[in-house]
Amino acid sequence: MPAVQDIRAALPDAQIDWVVERGFAPLVQRCDGVGRVIPCEIRRWRKSPFAAVTRAEWGAFKAQLRQEAYDAVIDLQGLTKSALVARLARLGPGGKRYALANQTEGSGYEAPTRWVADVAIRIAPHTPAVQRSRELAARALGYALPPVLSFGLKVPSAQAEPAQAAIKTIAKTIAFVHGTSRVDKEWPLAHWIELGRRLMAAGYQIALPHGNAKELATSQAIAQVLNEGGITVWPLLSLDELTDELAHCAGVIGVDSGVSHIAVALDLPHVQIYNFDTAWRTGPPQGAQGKQLSVFAQPTPGVDAVWQAWLACSAGLADPVASA
The missing domain is CATH 3.40.50.2000 (Glycogen Phosphorylase B;)
Incomplete structure (x- = not known):
C-alpha cells in the first residue's frame, strides 16, 4: 500500500x-x-x-x-x-x-x-x-521516495454502524490481537490477562477478536478470568469487517500477525510483541513518531515492557491513560 x-x-x-x-x-x-x-x-x-x-x-x-x-x-x-x-x-x-x-x-x-x-x-x-x-x-x-509514508487504507467514518450488531466498539476500546499462525510467536495467556487488568483499571475496555476455533478459545479464556464488564469477545469477522472494527478502537496490542499490520496501516496507537529479533524487518515502520512501537525480548517480553510501550504509544490520547 x-x-x-x-x-x-x-x-x-x-x-x-x-x-x-x-x-x-x-x-x-x-x-x-x-x-x-x-x-x-x-x-x-x-x-x-x-x-x-x-x-x-x-x-x-x-x-x-x-x-x-x-x-x-x-x-x-x-x-x-x-x-x-x-x-x-x-x-x-x-x-x-x-x-x-x-x-x-x-x-x-x-x-x-x-x-x-x-x-x-x-x-x-x-x-x-x-x-x-x-x-x-x-x-x-524513476522517482525519489517521498518523505512521508502513507498506506492509503480507507476506513468508514466514526459514525458508521458496526458490521456486527453484537459489537459495541467505543473510543476507549483496546483490541488484543493474540492470534498467530505460529505457536512460537504467541504471548503467554497469563500476560494477556495481567495486561487486561492494567488497561481496565485505567478505564479501557478490551475487545478480543479471533480467526479460528483455537483463537476463540483463547479469547474466551481471557474474558472468563477477567470476568468483568468491559470485555467483549468479538464474533468471527471477515477481513473487511475486522478492519472496520479495528478502525473504531483507541488502539491495538498484538503479536506479529497480519491483523497487527492492519493496525499499523490504520495508523492506530499500537504495540507489536516480538519473541524474535525480526521487528526491524516487519515491525511498525520507522517514522511512526512513537505512536507505534515494537517490543522484543527472549523468551518473550514481560508485561511491564509491553505496558510501558503502550503508555508511550498512547501518550497523545485523552483520559484514561493520563490517569494511569
Whole structure:
C-alpha cells in the first residue's frame, strides 16, 4: 500500500491495477488509488491443478489479467507464483517487467522472479519489508521516495454502524490481537490477562477478536478470568469487517500477525510483541513518531515492557491513560 501511495504522489495520472489472493482483496479494494483489483487463488489452484473448476477459474483469471496492456509490471513478492503472474500480464509498446534481483534478509525469494524480469533491481539485503517494496517501485519507475509514508487504507467514518450488531466498539476500546499462525510467536495467556487488568483499571475496555476455533478459545479464556464488564469477545469477522472494527478502537496490542499490520496501516496507537529479533524487518515502520512501537525480548517480553510501550504509544490520547 505505501508503494501505491508513492506512485500516486510521483505519477498522479498513473492507472494502478493490483493482482492479489482473493482472501486479501477486501483490503486492496480499500487502498486509495487502486483501479482494478484482480483476484487470484493460486494457493488453492495448485492443490488441484487439473480439476475442471481450476482450469475454468485459471482461464478466467488470465483473461482478466490480460485485458490491459501495461507500461510496467512490478513483482513486489519475488516468488515463483508472482513471477508467473508477471509473465502472464500483457505489456504495451515499450513496457517492461521489473523484479527483485536478490533476496533481502528474512524474506522469501525464488530465482524465477529475476528470470522473467526485463529489469532486475538489487535492494540492500538489510532492508525492512515495507521499505523494500517502496524502493523497488521507485527505482522501477524513476522517482525519489517521498518523505512521508502513507498506506492509503480507507476506513468508514466514526459514525458508521458496526458490521456486527453484537459489537459495541467505543473510543476507549483496546483490541488484543493474540492470534498467530505460529505457536512460537504467541504471548503467554497469563500476560494477556495481567495486561487486561492494567488497561481496565485505567478505564479501557478490551475487545478480543479471533480467526479460528483455537483463537476463540483463547479469547474466551481471557474474558472468563477477567470476568468483568468491559470485555467483549468479538464474533468471527471477515477481513473487511475486522478492519472496520479495528478502525473504531483507541488502539491495538498484538503479536506479529497480519491483523497487527492492519493496525499499523490504520495508523492506530499500537504495540507489536516480538519473541524474535525480526521487528526491524516487519515491525511498525520507522517514522511512526512513537505512536507505534515494537517490543522484543527472549523468551518473550514481560508485561511491564509491553505496558510501558503502550503508555508511550498512547501518550497523545485523552483520559484514561493520563490517569494511569
